[in-house]
Amino acid sequence: MKSTSLSLIAGTVALAAVTGFAALTAPGEAGAGETKAAARLPVERSSLLCPAPGLSDLAETTYTSFTPAAGSGGAAGAADLMPSVSTTADAGDDTTAEKDGKKEESKKADSDKPVVSLKKPGRPATAEASGSDAPALVGTATGELAPGWTTQQTTTVSAGATRGLLGVSCTGPDTNFWFPAASTAKSREDYVHLTNPDDTAAVADIELYGPDGSLKSDVGEGITVPARSSVPVLISTLTSEAADDVTVHVTTRTGRVGAVVRAAGDETGSDWLAASVDPTGTLVLPGIPADATDVRLVAFAPGEDDADLKVKLLGKNGAISPAGHEDLHIKSNMTAGVDLKDVTRGEAGSLLLTPAESGRATPVVAALRVVRGTGDKREVAYIPATGPVGAQATVADNRAKGSTLSLTAPGATGKVKVTASAGSEGGEQTVQTYTVKAGTTIAVTPPVPAGLKGSYALTIETESGGPVHAARTLSLPEDGIPMFTVQTLPDDGGTVEVPNAEQDLSVLDG
Numbered sequence: 020m021k022s023t024s025l026s027l028i029a030g031t032v033a034l035a036a037v038t039g040f041a042a043l044t045a046p047g048e049a050g051a052g053e054t055k056a057a058a059r060l061p062v063e064r065s066s067l068l069c070p071a072p073g074l075s076d077l078a079e080t081t082y083t084s085f086t087p088a089a090g091s092g093g094a095a096g097a098a099d100l101m102p103s104v105s106t107t108a109d110a111g112d113d114t115t116a117e118k119d120g121k122k123e124e125s126k127k128a129d130s131d132k133p134v135v136s137l138k139k140p141g142r143p144a145t146a147e148a149s150g151s152d153a154p155a156l157v158g159t160a161t162g163e164l165a166p167g168w169t170t171q172q173t174t175t176v177s178a179g180a181t182r183g184l185l186g187v188s189c190t191g192p193d194t195n196f197w198f199p200a201a202s203t204a205k206s207r208e209d210y211v212h213l214t215n216p217d218d219t220a221a222v223a224d225i226e227l228y229g230p231d232g233s234l235k236s237d238v239g240e241g242i243t244v245p246a247r248s249s250v251p252v253l254i255s256t257l258t259s260e261a262a263d264d265v266t267v268h269v270t271t272r273t274g275r276v277g278a279v280v281r282a283a284g285d286e287t288g289s290d291w292l293a294a295s296v297d298p299t300g301t302l303v304l305p306g307i308p309a310d311a312t313d314v315r316l317v318a319f320a321p322g323e324d325d326a327d328l329k330v331k332l333l334g335k336n337g338a339i340s341p342a343g344h345e346d347l348h349i350k351s352n353m354t355a356g357v358d359l360k361d362v363t364r365g366e367a368g369s370l371l372l373t374p375a376e377s378g379r380a381t382p383v384v385a386a387l388r389v390v391r392g393t394g395d396k397r398e399v400a401y402i403p404a405t406g407p408v409g410a411q412a413t414v415a416d417n418r419a420k421g422s423t424l425s426l427t428a429p430g431a432t433g434k435v436k437v438t439a440s441a442g443s444e445g446g447e448q449t450v451q452t453y454t455v456k457a458g459t460t461i462a463v464t465p466p467v468p469a470g471l472k473g474s475y476a477l478t479i480e481t482e483s484g485g486p487v488h489a490a491r492t493l494s495l496p497e498d499g500i501p502m503f504t505v506q507t508l509p510d511d512g513g514t515v516e517v518p519n520a521e522q523d524l525s526v527l528d529g
Contacts, residue, residue, distance in 0.1 A: 057518040059410075061093055061166035068277030069100060069156040069189040070212035070291070071249055072148060072174045075181045080148045080174040082134060083416035085440065085476040086160065087167045087513070088141030088448075096162020098137035100170060100189075102154040103214060104248040137164055143415055143443040143476050155249030156189070157216045167478070167513035171416035171506070176289070177497060180208065183288030183398055184495050185281070186504030188414060191512075192216050192275040196294040198267040199354065200317040200386035200401055203227070203234070203255040206285045209292075210251045211267060214277040215244040221274025225252060228319060228354050229262035244276055251281075264356035266319035266384070287390055287399040290504055295403040298322070300380025302404035304387050305369040306425035306490025306505050307332075307362070309462065311389050312397070314359040316370065318385040320349040326381035331371040332362055333427050333460045338371065346375055349383060367462035369427040369488065372404075391501040400492075400505045407486035408435065408479045409510030414491045415476040419467055423492040424477065426453055427460040433485030437477060439466040444473030455487055465491075479508060 072080040084098060134156055135146035140163055160168040170189040176182050192215075201209045215221045225239040236257045244250050254267060269278045283289035296302065298321050307314060320326040326349040331338040341362050349355040362368070370387065374380045387402040417439070426435065434454045441448050446468035455461055468475050479489055489508040496502055 057516045059514040060517050061514050062512065063093060063161065063165055065160045065165040065168045066192055066216050067100065067158045067168065067170050067189040068192060068214040068216055069170060069172045070187065070214060070279050070281065071155045071251065072153045072172060073176055073181055073185065074151050075176045075179050076151050077178060078149065078151060078153070078174050078176050080153055080172060081416065082146045082170060082172055083143050083443065083474055084135045084137040084170045085143040085413065085415040086137060086140040086164045087411065087413055087478045093163045096160060096164045098158065098160035098164040098168055099133035100135045100156040100158035101133055103157045104245065140164060141448070142441040143474060145443045145474065155212065155214045157214065157247055167411055167413050167511045169413045169415050169511060171414065173416050173493065173504070175495065180285065181283050181289045183290055184493070184502035184504045185290050186493055186506055187279055187291035187293060188506050190277045190279060190293070192277050194271045194275050196269040196278040197298070197384040198280045198292055198294055199319050199384050200292055200388050201254060201265045201267045201280050201282060202263055203258060203261050203265055204263045205261060208283045209254050210281045211254055211269060212249060212251050212279050212281060213242070213244045213269070214249040215246060215274060216277065217274055218246050219274060220245050221276050222272040223276055224270050224272065225254070225257060226268040227254060227258055228266040228268070228352060229260060230264060230354055230356070232353050234258040234260045234262065234265070264317045264354045266354045282401065284399060287397045290400045292386065292401040293403050293507070295384040295386055296406050298382030298384050300374050300382060302372040302383060302385050303369060303427065303429050303488045304385060304402050304404050305427045305460065305488045305507060306402055306492055307368050307370065307387065307389060308391060308492055308503065309363055309365055309367040310391055311363050312361055312393055313390040314362050315388040316357045316359055316385065317354060317388065318347065318349050318383055319354045320351055320381055320383050322382055323351055324381050325350050326383050327375035328372045328383065329375050332368045333371055333429060333458055334366045334368040335459055335461060338458045367425060367460060369425065369460045371429045389505070391503060396500050398500055398502050400503055402490060402505050403507060405488060405507035406509040408481055408489050408508055411478060411480050411513055412489060412508035412511050413476055413478045414506050414508050416474050416493065417465065417477055417491065418474055418493065419471055421494045422465055423462055424465040425460060425462045425490045425492065426455045427488050428455040428457055428485055429488065430457060430486065431484050432457045433487035434482045435487050436480045436482050437465060439468050440476040440478065442468050442471040442473045442475045446471035446475070452482070
């Protein structure tokens with residue numbers, strides 16, 4: 020084969036590692052009519068977007084960036100999270116930076132230097148920020164740092180309306196997001212944070228759906244998110260209708276954004292609400308703490324059909340149906356909310372939603388609002404429906420104390436390998452294997468690196484069976500308040516399937 024053919028193949032494989040497009044197969048590598056199995060290759064570029072941490076001067080934020088060491092491969096690369104330019108959305112106009120009828124100029128970032136920079140896989144890098152003016156971050160990882168790159172943003176606010184432990188795994192950019200469990204009630208202050216990673220403006224639409232259907236809004240359309248900027252939108256300003264349970268749907272007309280909701284309540288503090296998995300007929304919501312005092316399920320059926328679901332709690336001994344809430348009916352394009360109260364009854368669990376009628380699966384999105392504590396010592400966190408850990412899933416910013424790993428196998432028994440990385444300031448990785456029986460949830464204290472200093476990351480890999488779904492709870496109690504946050508662990512997309520597409524390249528020879 021001539022060098023021209025080799026160059027084309029190499030270039031196509033590199034493109035596939037980033038985009039998932041098909042690779043070319045050179046003549047003679049497979050027989051006529053023979054189809055080779057698709058290969059999986061590590062991605063060569065990843066993007067992450069972190070929302071602005073908070074609106075409080077008391078906010079203390081830690082960023083933890085990490086790429087698993089195993090299977091990273093590839094050339095040396097970089098993974099940097101840079102400050103974005105923050106802008107303010109005015110719900111009274113169809114632009115995002117209006118004030119007194121004139122466009123307000125975007126604020127410039129204080130520095131062009133990365134807020135957090137990861138130098139090599141296998142060991143976390145951390146950075147800290149204080150106060151209310153910390154910007155949203157826009158990040159890119161390349162080479163060996165791209166596959167499985169993850170960043171955790173953890174913020175502690177000790178007092179005020181936004182009090183709480185707020186945690187979020189920074190998200191990749193996309194064009195479509197669903198957020199059940201938001202609210203436009205007077206007791207809530209929920210913001211949708213939109214962050215644009217690209218060098219051209221993105222235009223987004225925000226739709227709201229309450230218990231009676233679509234909430235009227237003339238100002239949720241055509242929201243401009245300037246290049247490499249972040250826009251927070253207070254959703255209660257998008258409609259005059261107050262509703263306790265609201266589903267937020269974010270789409271883009273042009274460009275792409277990262278989207279996440281910061282939900283704050285007068286009595287239960289605040290946390291980030293990450294997007295639900297895309298609408299599907301069966302949903303898994305893992306990681307309900309054993310001591311949850313109130314659990315509320317919020318679900319939405321975006322299609323033309325109503326949805327009827329069976330509700331199961333998967334605990335350590337198997338599945339049970341919550342008394343009085345064995346079934347859930349969701350009307351088309353209406354948000355349904357169910358108060359499951361202390362459904363776990365002292366035993367950690369996960370929620371499984373399945374079609375009530377076999378063979379009739381109506382696509383649904385869902386999330387849980389989970390409260391720990393009582394009286395004025397309550398704290399809230401959110402658990403969206405999530406996909407399985409798949410080949411590999413990672414969560415950063417685990418501490419020597421306060422981390423709990425929840426693993427659930429809604430179908431067949433599954434076996435997973437859990438790797439605790441080296442510590443950010445010292446310590447060596449350790450590995451442990453867990454078997455999760457079919458229809459159960461186990462909640463364990465994850466392995467801790469030997470000689471740990473600082474924080475560490477957990478990477479979960481499916482070894483057999485499953486699928487297995489996972490969530491990590493981080494608990495940092497303060498002044499008698501059981502502050503906590505929960506992050507789900509779907510497959511990190513660190514590899515992509517590259518199908519073989521045969522093509523005769525002999526015309527390129529010579």
